[in-house]
Amino acid sequence: MAEVxxxxxxxxxxxxxxxxxxxxxxxxxxxxxxxVDELRLAVGEACARAVGLHARHAPDERVSVTVRDDxxxxxxxxxxxxxxxxxxxxxxAGELLDTGAGDPDDDVVDPDVALxxxxxxVDEVEVTSHAGExxxxxxxxxxxxxxxxxxxxxxxxxx
Amino acid sequence: xxxxxxxxxxxxxxxxxxxxxxxxxxAPKLREQLIDLVSSGQYxxxxxMEGVEFLDSTGLGVLVGGLKRVxxxxxxxxxxxxxxxxxxxxxxxxxxxxxxIHSTVDEAVAATD
Numbered sequence: 001m002a003e004v005x006x007x008x009x010x011x012x013x014x015x016x017x018x019x020x021x022x023x024x025x026x027x028x029x030x031x032x033x034x035x036v037d038e039l040r041l042a043v044g045e046a047c048a049r050a051v052g053l054h055a056r057h058a059p060d061e062r063v064s065v066t067v068r069d070d071x072x073x074x075x076x077x078x079x080x081x082x083x084x085x086x087x088x089x090x091x092x093a094g095e096l097l098d099t100g101a102g103d104p105d106d107d108v109v110d111p112d113v114a115l116x117x118x119x120x121x122v123d124e125v126e127v128t129s130h131a132g133e134x135x136x137x138x139x140x141x142x143x144x145x146x147x148x149x150x151x152x153x154x155x156x157x158x159x
Numbered sequence: 160x161x162x163x164x165x166x167x168x169x170x171x172x173x174x175x176x177x178x179x180x181x182x183x184x185x186a187p188k189l190r191e192q193l194i195d196l197v198s199s200g201q202y203x204x205x206x207x208m209e210g211v212e213f214l215d216s217t218g219l220g221v222l223v224g225g226l227k228r229v230x231x232x233x234x235x236x237x238x239x240x241x242x243x244x245x246x247x248x249x250x251x252x253x254x255x256x257x258x259x260i261h262s263t264v265d266e267a268v269a270a271t272d
Contacts, residue, residue, distance in 0.1 A: 012184035016161065019213075037244050044215050048183040052217075093253035096216075096223045109220040117216050120251035 001070045002029070007062040008047065010054035018047040018065050022076055026141075029069035035141050039076065042118045042125075046078040046137045049114035053082030073142045081134040082111070085127065089116040161185060163210070164192050169268045173201040178210030181218030189218070193225035202234025205267040214245055219252060226258065235259075237267040 004025045008014045022043045026036055043065070050063040064079040089095050095113045115137070119125050122139050129135040162185035163178040173196055181189060196204060204225065208214075226236040237259045240246055249255045261267035 012182075015183050016180065040213065041215070041244070041248065044182060044213060048215050048217055052183060091253070092251070093257055096219055096252060096254065097227070097257065109216045114216045117248070117251060121247070 001068070003066060003068040005064065005066045007064055008051060009062060010051055010059050012048070012051060012055075015044060015047045015051050018063075019044045022065065022067050025067040026074055026076075029067075029074050030143050030146060031074050031141055032144065038121055039074075039139070039141060042121045042139050043076050043078070045114050045118040045121070046076075046139065049111045049118075050078050050080035050082065050135075050137075052114075053080050053111055057082050069143060073140050075138055075140045077139075078137045079134060080136075083134075084131040085115060085129040085135055086110075086112045089113055092116050092120075162188055164189065166192070166196070169205075169264075172203045172205050172268045174205045174207055174264055174268070176207045176210065178212075180213035181211060181221070182213060182215050183217040186215075186217040186221045190221045190224060193221065193228065197225075197228045197232065197234075202229045202232040204229055204234070204236045205261075205264060206236065206238050207264050207267075208238055208240040208245060209242065211240075211242070211245055214248055216252075219248065219254060222258070223254070237261055237270060239264050239267050 004021065006018060006021055008018055019040055023036055023040050026039050031039065047063065047065060054061055054063055058081045061081045066077045068075045089112050092113060095110055115127065124140040126138040127135065161179045162181060165176045167174050175192060177189065206222065229236050239261050241262050249260065259270065261270065
């Protein structure tokens with residue numbers, strides 16, 4: 001079992017940092033290649049959402065990203081201190097079409113759209129949100145069974 | 160900057176070749192490029208996404224914004240993409256019904272409706 005935690009400032013450039021660290025930790029934990037792709041997309045979406053919310057609502061706070069592998073699998077948890085989530089978005093295309101009118105600043109995507117997209121990407125997603133406390137998005141993937149931990153397991157997962 | 164953008168003209172179409180990662184950090188660059196093209200009177204755009212390694216909802220928002228801008232001038236915005244991981248995002252969001260998606264630039268440039 002191992003746990004990696006990063007604390008992100010509210011800067012869009014560091015969303016990529018979070019993707020790179022998370023992907024590296026997931027590979028080390030032995031996550032299958034096709035799931036690594038899914039993880040990159042979902043974690044990128046979760047972090048972009050959280051960093052965007054912090055930039056607008058909590059610029060001095062940090063977004064916490066934790067990658068943990070244990071008997072349950074690989075769990076990535078993204079915690080923000082933004083406002084409570086809105087109602088679930090059913091019509092993603094419609095919501096996206098509502099953005100990007102004439103105003104260049106209007107292309108900002110609704111954070112609830114990001115949430116709906118990552119929920120569509122990943123089978124196991126748990127979202128908890130409370131006013132004043134922010135939102136926690138937990139994403140989980142299965143890890144292949146392994147008898148040996150450490151370097152041998154990592155090597156087996158390498159492409 | 161982890162996003163590359165190149166444009167070229169093919170007949171009355173402008174092809175925008177995008178490479179790298181379209182995310183919350185780089186998407187503004189793509190948005191500027193699309194706005195510049197529309198401002199300079201280029202309303203028929205083909206966005207070649209074959210070199211795109213990552214796309215998030217911010218990137219989708221920018222593409223939708225581009226589509227709305229060209230449509231205001233009765234133009235078009237077509238995508239070229241065969242990468243499954245990128246197509247999946249268009250499918251989940253239902254944007255496959257909004258954007259014409261082609262397998263090759265030639266096909267997109269030749270398309271008329």
